[in-house]
Amino acid sequence: MTRFGQLFNLLGLFMALLEILHFPDQRLRKKATAVTEITAKIRQLAEDMLETMYDAPGVGLAANQVNVQKRLVVIDVSEDKSSPLIFINPEIINKQGEREHEEGCLSVPEAYELVTRADTVRVKALDLDGVAFELDADELLATCIQHEIDHLDGKLFVDYISNLKRQRIKKRLEKQFKQQR
Numbered sequence: 001m002t003r004f005g006q007l008f009n010l011l012g013l014f015m016a017l018l019e020i021l022h023f024p025d026q027r028l029r030k031k032a033t034a035v036t037e038i039t040a041k042i043r044q045l046a047e048d049m050l051e052t053m054y055d056a057p058g059v060g061l062a063a064n065q066v067n068v069q070k071r072l073v074v075i076d077v078s079e080d081k082s083s084p085l086i087f088i089n090p091e092i093i094n095k096q097g098e099r100e101h102e103e104g105c106l107s108v109p110e111a112y113e114l115v116t117r118a119d120t121v122r123v124k125a126l127d128l129d130g131v132a133f134e135l136d137a138d139e140l141l142a143t144c145i146q147h148e149i150d151h152l153d154g155k156l157f158v159d160y161i162s163n164l165k166r167q168r169i170k171k172r173l174e175k176q177f178k179q180q181r
């Protein structure tokens, strides 16, 4: 987060916690569209998404999860929440190997399952100034980037597990979120 972001966060001003959609909400299935202009609204969204992710807490968040169908992702896999990353229109330009990693998702609370993905990835994206950058990722960051780009394409980690497991999770969450309303 920027210095200003951190300051505002400490003061508890101007930033907002966004509501996270939950599986099986169909809005999570919409494909997000490219960000064509980095406006003040997009910058505000990125800040709010970071705050929402840290509050949850989670290591990543895609705009679809907060009901904005734009290709924007925030990630911070650091121990001390000191390394926020913002990816606009991210694309994986190279993947290598395979690795199984236990995944969870803020849109699928309390479900953790093994998913096989590429071991390392090279990702290309724009930063908040519209400047293109590339990043090599491994370990949790590699998993997280692939998980978030899936969100932008309307895909969830539960799509990779058995139908039986997915149906069980769906039933539990439908019940849980009906009770809360």
Ligand code: GNR
Binding pocket: 057, 058, 059, 060, 061, 062, 065, 102, 103, 104, 105, 106, 107, 143, 144, 147, 148, 151
């Ligand atoms: O917080 C999260 N943890 C996580 C752990 C393993 C693999 C992927 C993730 S991403 C998740 C946050 C989230 O739902 N992002 O979309």
Ligand code: NI
Binding pocket: 104, 105, 106, 107, 147, 151
């Ligand atoms: Ni997720």
